[in-house]
Amino acid sequence: MKRNVWRGGALAVLGLLLAGCTGGPHFGDAQGWSSSQKKEFEQILREDRYVSICGGMRATYSQYLRTRDTKLLSKLLVDYTRNLANSCIDLPAFDAAQKARRERKIHTRYKYYLQSASASQTLAALRDGKSIEQILHPYIPPMPQFHRLVRAYHSAAGGPQGHKLRMSIERAKLMKPDPEAWRTYFLVNIPEFKVRFFEDGNLAFVMKTVVGQKSWQTPIFSASMKYVVLNPTWNVPDNIARAEEIPHLLRDRNYLKRKRMVVLRSYDIDSTPVDPRTINWRKYLRPEWKKKELPYKLIQLPAKGNALGRVKFMFPNPYSVYMHDTPMKSLFKRDYRAYSHGCIRLDKPMEMLEYLARRGYLSKDWESVKAELATWKLKTVSLSRPIPVHVGYFTAYPLESGGIGYFPDIYGYDKIMRLKSAE
Missing domain, CATH: 2.40.440.10 (L,D-transpeptidase catalytic domain-like)
Known part of the structure; x- marks a missing residue:
């Protein structure tokens, strides 16, 4: 009888162990860390393999090296995953800088693609026994040039080129994350x-x-x-019509004819043309029309010019x-x-x-x-x-020759995109 009880208990333990290999309970420490996971992540942090240590992470990392407290290691994993998924850029500060630019009449738009990388799902994957590379993999930018940028950054000696590389790496993290799109x-x-x-x-x-x-x-x-x-055809946008085309036609009565442009009440090319001589064009340059839609549209017909x-x-x-x-x-x-x-x-x-x-x-x-x-x-x-x-927008980009090309920061994004500050 005792032998049968022992055999049943052993089989139960074996079943739990096998379950742990297939997504069941993970037998790590109190935080869920196995020795292999700790060793793997410590190596990733030493290398900063995916250039995602930023903000308050350096202070946390130093504290972990002193204490080896796996609660700190869990925080590092959560932060590293988020920074890999959604960059080390201080996005609220960048949005504010963009808004200020638009208020200065600069036409600027920057669409970034954020991913869900919650602490709960990251730590659940850890407890499920996934390797750290498996946890990070969904958040590595699928843009093929990302890895070459990272390697170049690790070899760089800092300075302006190092800054361009870092900014380009962070922008790669903000690109569309769908692998099929790359x-x-x-x-x-x-x-x-x-x-x-x-x-x-x-x-x-x-x-x-x-x-x-x-x-x-x-x-x-x-x-x-x-x-x-x-x-x-070129459907002239209202803002360009106000800024450039209407002043031209006011100065030159033959401007529309020379440019093969017609005037319509909409962008429907099949609608009835309007005689431009019947329109008070100066009216639409007044301040009250600055943000209103123009009632007349300029359209340039197909032609060599x-x-x-x-x-x-x-x-x-x-x-x-x-x-x-x-x-x-x-x-x-x-x-x-x-x-x-x-x-x-x-x-x-x-x-x-x-x-x-x-x-x-x-x-x-x-x-x-x-x-x-x-x-x-x-x-x-x-x-x-x-x-x-x-x-x-990559001021550093891997060239076909094998090196890295460095380019002027024509829109100033290298200046206004800043890394998260220490918390």
Whole structure:
């Protein structure tokens, strides 16, 4: 009888141990730490493997090294996970700085993508016996360039280049966290004035860009390219109409004709044109109209001199930003290329269009696309599948040559994005 009781108890213990290997109770210390987890995380902290020690973590880490109190180690794990998931940037302070810029009439938007990394789920994963790498893995930025930035940062000697690397690492953490969005994708790097296209992780091509000027900044965000417009019209936004186009037409009565612009009551190109001579344009430059929607819209028809050139690549977003052709080719000969009102002008848009068509990304083949271009009529061609577009801001970026490129902080984000201060 005693032997059977012992056997039953042993089997019960064995069952619990096996359960611990499959998500059941974890037999660590009072905080849930096993010796292997402690050893693994201590190594990650020594290396700062994912560059996520910031704020009050250094003081906590020093205290842990003195006491080896695993309550402190648990706090370090929670903070490290959050900083990896959502960056070491002081986001409330950054938001306040952005708001102050907008109050100074600077058009600026920065979309960051935060992840849920609660203390309860982090510590539950620890108690479930997951390795620290398993706990951190969902929060490691899927942007492929992240790891090269981290390696470069650990090898850097500080200074301006080290600061650019750190800021670029933190911005990578704020990019869209969906791994599927980082397989085949466009990446626009604003300070570098370039766009890259990657297919299944491999670089397909690199192209020069013109981006938004300092007062009309290209926004930072991610979206999906869904269609292209051939022989586009340019629907002049109200703010640009007030700032530039209306003053031009007041000075030059033939301005609209030379620019092949029409005046409509909406952006519907099929609506009835309005005679611009019947409109009191000066009225709409008065202060009371500054924030009102204009009752008349300026639209530039397809032509060689159209501001959008022959094609625009559309990835619908709240900022009305897209990539497009331009007749101002001379700008691409300059090193500094921040001249647009926020949209992204392309050096070789027709080559990009042909590449997408020949690779099957468009719903029509290249010969059909060329035929529609030749009509000089507005045409829309959908993509066969959406392509993610990431508009980023990296003043340090891993180059194809193997090194790191360092670029001017044209929008000043390296200055106003600051790390969390010690608590």
